[in-house]
Amino acid sequence: MKKKPRSDGDQDLGFVKFLSWSSLALILLVNLFLSIFLSNYARQDVLTKQKEFALLLAENLNHQIYQRFTLPTVIGFGRVELSQPAQYDRLDKTVLSTIHSFHVSEVRIYDHDKRVSYSTDKELVGQSGFAGAAILEALEQGTSSFQLVTRAGMLGGILDFSPKPDTVTLRTIYPLRTERSLVPGNPQGFIMGALEFTQDITSDYQKVVDFQRIIIGTSLASSLLLFVLLRVIISRAGRINAQRIQDRERLERELQQQEKLAGMGRMVAGIAHEIRNPLGIIRSTAELLLKRAKDSDPANARLLSAIFDESKRLSKTVGDFLDYARPKAPRQDEVDLAIILDQALTFLEAKCEELGVDVARNYAPGLTVRGDKDLLYRAIYNVLSNAMESLTEDKAKLRAPSITVTGTVADGVVTLAITDSGPGFSPEHKDRALDPFFTTKDAGTGLGLAIVRNIVESHNATLGLDNAENAGACVSMAFPAA
Numbered sequence: 001m002k003k004k005p006r007s008d009g010d011q012d013l014g015f016v017k018f019l020s021w022s023s024l025a026l027i028l029l030v031n032l033f034l035s036i037f038l039s040n041y042a043r044q045d046v047l048t049k050q051k052e053f054a055l056l057l058a059e060n061l062n063h064q065i066y067q068r069f070t071l072p073t074v075i076g077f078g079r080v081e082l083s084q085p086a087q088y089d090r091l092d093k094t095v096l097s098t099i100h101s102f103h104v105s106e107v108r109i110y111d112h113d114k115r116v117s118y119s120t121d122k123e124l125v126g127q128s129g130f131a132g133a134a135i136l137e138a139l140e141q142g143t144s145s146f147q148l149v150t151r152a153g154m155l156g157g158i159l160d161f162s163p164k165p166d167t168v169t170l171r172t173i174y175p176l177r178t179e180r181s182l183v184p185g186n187p188q189g190f191i192m193g194a195l196e197f198t199q200d201i202t203s204d205y206q207k208v209v210d211f212q213r214i215i216i217g218t219s220l221a222s223s224l225l226l227f228v229l230l231r232v233i234i235s236r237a238g239r240i241n242a243q244r245i246q247d248r249e250r251l252e253r254e255l256q257q258q259e260k261l262a263g264m265g266r267m268v269a270g271i272a273h274e275i276r277n278p279l280g281i282i283r284s285t286a287e288l289l290l291k292r293a294k295d296s297d298p299a300n301a302r303l304l305s306a307i308f309d310e311s312k313r314l315s316k317t318v319g320d321f322l323d324y325a326r327p328k329a330p331r332q333d334e335v336d337l338a339i340i341l342d343q344a345l346t347f348l349e350a351k352c353e354e355l356g357v358d359v360a361r362n363y364a365p366g367l368t369v370r371g372d373k374d375l376l377y378r379a380i381y382n383v384l385s386n387a388m389e390s391l392t393e394d395k396a397k398l399r400a401p402s403i404t405v406t407g408t409v410a411d412g413v414v415t416l417a418i419t420d421s422g423p424g425f426s427p428e429h430k431d432r433a434l435d436p437f438f439t440t441k442d443a444g445t446g447l448g449l450a451i452v453r454n455i456v457e458s459h460n461a462t463l464g465l466d467n468a469e470n471a472g473a474c475v476s477m478a479f480p481a482a
Contacts, residue, residue: 034215042208050170050201051146057102058144058174058195064098065091066179070192082117082125091118103200105166109176110135110194117193131194134173138194147171150205168205171198283311330372330458334482337367337376337416341405344381348388356401357391363407367414369479371459379455383418383475386449390422390473399470412481419474424467 069091073080082088095107095118109118114131116124124130134145150168173196178189286308293301345352345359352359369376384403391401399421406417449465456463461479468474 042211043205046201046204046208047148047170050199050204051172054146054170054172054197054199055144055174057099057104057199058172058197061095061098061107061195061197062174062176063179064094065176068094070178088118092120095120099197103203105169105198105200107195107197110139110196112139112191112193114139135194135196138173138175139191142175142177142191144175145173147173163202163206165202166200167202168200169198170201171196283308286311330375330455332370333373334368335371335373335376336365337369337380337414337479338363338365338407340373340377340380341407341416344377344384345405347381348384351388352403355388355392357388358400358402360402360404363405363416367407367409367416368482369414369459369461370482371479375455376459379452379477380416380418382449382452383477386475387418387420387422387473390420393422409481414479414481415476416479417474417476419468419472421470421472424473425465 069087070080073087073090077084077087080087082091099107107118107120108116108124108130110131111117113128114135115126115128116130117126119125134147137143137145148168148170151166173194175191176193176195177191286304290301290304290308293304341361341363345361351357384405387403391403402421404417404419406415406419408415453463456477456479459479461477464476464478466474466476
């Protein structure tokens with residue numbers, strides 16, 4: 001087979017590859033030099049800032065010891081004697097509260113005899129032999145000094161990605177002075193001792209090492225990106241285009257499904273509307289015949305009672321479906337929810353007495369909102385009916401059946417809360433309780449709470465479902481106050 005000759009494009013590609021490799025080598029060399037130079041500069045900058053911060057901390061510690069310990073101790077005891085437990089504990093509390101959250105691992109105070117008079121490590125208190133040249137200069141000349149202690153070298157620091165605490169520490173020596181001179185001619189105050197504390201600056205120091213790693217990693221990544229960037233862009237563009245096509249097809253399918261459901265809903269709503277009228281006639285006729293046959297014909301009375309009960313249940317089902325499928329726009333009248341609550345509870349009063357349900361009314365007139373009185377009554381009645389049904393379905397009956405209705409007005413919001421002592425919402429059903437046609441009841445339609453949500457949201461209000469602290473369900477409605 002004849003070999004295909006190299007085209008100009010292949011030659012250009014070879015030149016681009018050579019140029020890319022050359023650029024990679026150049027970038028690596030330049031960044032290596034920059035990493036060394038910048039890391040050293042950053043290291044010195046971090047160390048300088050740490051020294052400035054340590055000096056501020058030393059001044060603050062000096063101030064706190066003098067104001068909160070030295071002066072009160074001299075006034076209260078006449079002199080400072082850290083051998084007394086009370087004085088030592090007071091100094092310890094002052095020091096610990098001052099260095100809290102500043103990554104200080106140890107604090108020592110040396111007296112003029114070079115002994116450790118105070119230390120966060122109490123085993124060192126009273127011992128000698130720990131004072132170095134810097135402590136002597138602080139006691140005799142009043143000079144501050146710093147000592148950087150590191151347990152890892154430059155290469156070890158780069159390779160150690162999880163340094164242990166106290167890998168890099170900064171030791172600060174500071175003369176502990178009185179804040180105002182007690183000796184004439186000495187405005188700085190006399191030296192009470194030498195303060196020494198050690199700070200863990202590993203995390204801050206590690207940032208310099210991380211910065212050096214970033215430079216090296218960036219040089220490698222930038223070189224590799226020269227080769228893969230174009231392919232990544234083309235590949236990503238292809239995936240995005242394919243994803244958009246899939247999303248568009250999915251949306252088209254969902255839209256078609258929604259149109260089918262909407263058409264089916266309109267059709268079923270029309271059928272339900274046509275059923276409601278003859279169903280009402282069947283219900284009223286059965287009720288009339290039942291009244292006549294109760295005493296004269298008990299056998300037929302049982303059949304008529306079954307017809308009447310089933311027609312009443314079917315009528316409620318048809319009504320719920322129509323209410324959900326064709327929600328009515330609410331009027332905007334001023335309505336007192338307390339009056340609606342009274343009306344709904346009065347209607348349910350006989351059933352509450354029959355079931356032994358105790359109703360607590362924790363509300364007062366003045367729960368005024370803007371809305372449709374009939375729709376609001378329907379929503380509140382549905383919630384109260386659900387609470388009653390949950391009490392009758394509670395098999396455990398751990399508590400006496402009760403319903404608590406609470407109404408409050410605060411910050412321009414009228415809140416109703418209806419709480420029952422039933423089993424409450426189960427965790428697996430709570431999130432679906434507001435979905436239409438979802439029900440856990442044998443004879444339920446699953447539209448009760450869905451209708452309540454539609455009514456509440458049409459009044460610019462919010463509906464909340466939760467479980468009470470002592471078991472039982474709690475349904476809350478929050479309306480804008482009129």
